[in-house]
Amino acid sequence: MSAHPSAGPRVITVGAGLLDEALRAQAVQTVPVSWRPPLPGTADALARVLADPRRQAANELAVSRLTSARPHLVGVRRAAEILPEGTFLHAGPPITWERASGPLRGxxxxxxxxxxxAGDERDAARKLAAGEVELRPCHEHATVGPMAGVVSPSMWVFEVRDEEHGGTAYCSLNEGLGKVLRYGAYGSEVLERLRWMDAVLGPALKATLERTGPVDLRSLIAQALQMGDELHNRNRAATSLLLRELAPAVVEAAPGDAAAVLRFVNGNDHFFxxxxxxxxKVSTDAARDVPGSSLVVAMARNGTDFGVQLSGLGGRWFTGPAGVPDGLYLGTYGPGDANPDIGDSTITETSGLGGFAMAASPAIVRFVGGEVSDAVRATRSMYEITLAEHPAYQIPGLGFRGTPVGIDVTLVARTGLLPVVNTGIAGxxxxxxxxGAGLVRPPVEAFTAALAALAEQAAE
Incomplete structure (x- = not known):
């Protein structure tokens, strides 16, 4: 309250909206303070991690590596060149066929x-159940995959190299929306499209990039953010920028297929x-393996589990149950048709894009639901759980402030705030x-488990 009685009472309200409203209705001046309790059961682990003398310097090093990465698209290659023999990759933490969700199985x-x-669907399911193909997470092989994230030998992958730190990462080519493999569809039209991508699209893009040389993705992403993309569920500007960059070389490198290739990319706003x-992925990988760091370097889902990894804890996964997204549905579909969250695309949020950059993309609310103010609020809240603002990825609507980047698991625990994730919804x-598409809440358990493991390491 005020130190001067003549000035009348002034009340600080902390995390009590109803009390603040009641006092204001009585003409009492209030100073509302936004506050949330720490995540339950994290006090001891937090104290041990915060007392680790390595933590501050370790986090500064890790986040500086993440934000200084300079990813360039350097090529397109067949997945058989990077896959261990007899292996399929999938999104998210490790999982068996028995626990796999419907879209991952599909x-x-x-x-x-x-x-x-396999000869047919039943034969395929039988062989997968028998373990005739080994299933491994994309992240364990420097790869990421959207939604189910399945990568098999005859698919093609983008190859991206970090020109600053030297790392390399891969991701499959985008099929488009609707009935596509990554959402668990496997009908004849899906397989026909994938075979065309194997025979035509992959070789054409490979030849194209051999002509153009490396494409600066950091620069394209920075431009796209200022043109209304957030680089997870809205990629229209970025796809257009990439198409403009590659189109002349596509015509030169694959004149017979150029029209079909350019038509396919042009009709697929999510191609980028x-x-x-x-x-x-290559940016967050640059921040890995810094002893004592509490920086989150991966968030991923397999349709059953949501997992996180920390810089200071190597390749260990910490998981909780994947939630069902809340959003907008296509046609007659509804929440009862939705699978729990799935995909490696939360690597965009991990690097300061996607849900963390929604303030740059007002149009995203038409895809995932909500109002423009919700998108701005979501981005602003993420500054509370991150260590930095990205020097290249800036948001015009926030005065060209850098996107929030570098999720710190200790800040998640201290604030009770969880990362904002926007996502597609698989049947x-x-x-x-x-x-459909919408927003999803990550499980608290994944972050508290990671914090507890970091605390154990700090005590050693």
Whole structure:
């Protein structure tokens, strides 16, 4: 309250909206303070991690590596060149066929049919259940995959190199929206499209990039943010910029297929999502393996589990149950048709894009629901759990402030705020495809488990 009685009472209200409203209704001056309690059960772990003398310098080093990465698209290659023999990659933390969700099972069945490793759907499911193909997370092989994230040998992948720190990351080519493999569909139209991508699109893009040389993805992403993209669920500007960059070389490198290739890319506003994911992956990988760092370097979902990894804890996964997104649905689909959250595309949020950059993309609310003010509020809140503002990725509507980047698990625990994630929604039944898009809440358990493990390491 005020130190001067004649000035009348002034009350500081902390996290109590109803009390603040009641006092204001009585003409009492209030000073509302935004505050949330720490995540339950984290006090001891927080104290140990915060007392680690390595933490501040470790986080400064890790986040500086992340923000200084310079991802360039350097090529397109067949996945067989990077995959261990007899292995399919998938999104998210490790998972078995028995625990796999409908869309992941559908994508794996489709990959079996694409590779002619099974005669039909039942044969594919039987062989996958028997372990005839090894299933490994994309992240363990310097790769990321949207939604189900399945990568099999005859698919093609973007190759992105960090020109600052030397790392390399890969991501599959984007099929488009609707009934596509990454959403768990595997009908004849899905396989036909994938075969065309194998025979035509992949070789054409490979030849194109051999002509153009490396494409500066950091620069394209920075431009796209200022043109209304957030680089997760809105990539229209970025896809247009990439198309303008590559189109002349496509015509020169593959004159017979140029029209079909350019038509395919032009009709797919999400085409840039996949190189953006590889750019995000190579950037966050630059921040890995800094002892004592509490920086989050990966968030990923497999349709059953949501997992995170920390810079200071190597490749260990910390998981919780994946939630069902809340958003807008296509046609007659509704929440009952939705699978829990799935995909490696949360690597965009991990690198300061996607949900963290929604303030740059007012139009995104038409895709994931909500109001423009919600998008701005979401971005502003993420500054509370991050260590830096990205020097290149800036938001015009916030006075060209850098996007919030560098999620610190200790800040998540201290504020109770969880990362904002926007996402597509896959149908829970294998073969359905996309049913909507929206926002999803990560599980608290993944972050508290990671914090506890970091505390154990700090005490050693």
């Amino acid at each position: 994508a794996l069945i489709g990959a079996m049919l694409l590779e002619e490793l 999502l996949n190189p953006a994911m590889a750019a995000a 829970r039944v294998a073969g359905t495809g996309q049913v």
